[in-house]
Amino acid sequence: MATIGFIGLGNMGSGMCANLVKAGHNVRAFDLNPDAVARAESAGADGVDSAAAAVTDADAVVTMLPAGKHVRAVYETDVFETAAPGTLMMDCSTIDVDTAKAVGKLAAAKGFLFVDSPVSGGVAAADAGTLTFMVGGPEEAFQRAEEFLSIMGKAVIHAGDAGTGQAAKICNNMLLAITMIGTSEAFALAEKLGLDQQKFYDISSKASGQSWSMTSYCPVPGPVETSPANRGYQPGFATAMMLKDLKLAMDAAAASGATTPLGAQSEALYAMFDNLGGGTADFSGIYKLLDGSWKGD
Template sequence: MRASCSNAACSRFSRRPKTRPKAWPPSSKSAPACGRGSKTMKIAFIGLGNMGGGMAANLVKAGHDVHAFDLAEAALARAKENGCTTYTSVKEAVQGADVVVSMLPNGAIVKAVYSADVIGHAPTSALLLDCSTIDVATAREVAGQAAGAGYAMVDAPVSGGIAAANGGTLTFMVGGSTDAFARGEPILAAMGKAVIHAGDSGAGQAAKICNNMLLGASMVATCETFAMAEKLGLDLQTFFDISSKASGQCWSMTSYCPVPGVGPTTPADNGYQGGFATALMLKDLKLAMEAAKTAGANVPMGARAEELYAAFADAGNGGLDFSAIIKTL
């Protein structure tokens, strides 16, 4: 396998339009939609990027008073259009909040924001909900710092992507105490279709990292399989029809097919634009490798997937959807 691709290889997987994937099924204990019988809350929302902007908008739709902050003026302008009250600092946004929700790029930023701008500035009665995808150790460290200052906190990373963030159909994997989960569940339900308690602090991040390692490895295997099927002379739509109903079926095949014009509509039908960027998949796989090393877990398939995505990203493909790795085959 190689990170770059010939024009012939790239053109093989560049054809026509395919239904956006859904997060895994909700638990038997699905949370009620917020705003239906629950009180309006003052919610500080920190981080209004591709995911956070839609999530904050859904909290407004649920009837909450959302006080939003982001470093980007354009993100603040969109949030204001969506009904949020916007602020130029985190400390201002969290004043008097009932709940603080964050959606930030990495663990270092999460730690810095909570240490300097949230803890000690939001009321200790506020529930802290971090929806960022970060390493387990940092999630537990920040939760411990929050607990030491008198706050309840959960880590609640998401699955579902930008469309699910905008549509309010995310899946939340939640780590924290039972009481904190019960408090956060209706808030998260306003932004998602499934809210699942994974365990104590850090368990949400552990679940997200494991899930995305599986996703990365299964996408590589799905891409390899389509490439081999074509070289063996199989029609790719026919192969999809067979495999999606046979023992080889998986989410990467049936809901996020990497071949344009085959199966449901996916980023492959849009030149691998949108969806879940290769750079973000690589970030999650690196987190998985760090977690595996710490835990002493043997993850040869995950490690190989991380190597392949690293090479693909280094070749200038970090902005493409992660299914574009089929171009290397």
């Protein structure tokens, strides 16, 4: 049994923390939101009142934070100054590649093992322990991190050196946004042409138009029982979070000189949906914008 400091207990982090507890680990949990700490305590974690308290004498640290500035601040101010040398650190946030590289470099200089290990799968997968982890960092750090990440996920893949986990995440989510928009456009057009949506799903899900966005996360009500479309587009994975990831992807594309016209158009469409009140809706709710039925609800 290991002692794990867990910092960041939002929609994703709370489920991840609970799964580490279920596996028998002693988890010290911290979040700026007292209610989030209380939920972690109800799942069996030990709530603490600071990030420093969470990592003191911990064998491993997991962070799940909103943005790169939060990750850098927590590690530089609390984690690096408090944790014992050799502590394993796993940042599961989705942040910019440059910050992930910088924090990883600083961790190595201070004698820590650090991986950037963002996740894919959404809230349901976080709760179920079926996330996919994309991991960047040294081989030794990955080997140690895999034991803990495997508790929270169904797939743990070493992408390469520091920062490559974040690179994989933003490229994956850019592709997800593009395919979700394309799938939504196809369903909207099919309906306008008088084609029953279930019939279109039955055909396209077995034809060349098939994608994860269709068969696992269908943006229209009916065909896939577990998709957010069947619960009023409650996230899931919120539009605001998808927009954040698309902005990271577009920043990375600009910095690297990559050409991403569909990524840029996807960012524009999700920004429009967000501005029209769709930020808290699941990102598959873009369908309602494209079929003309979105009323800002």
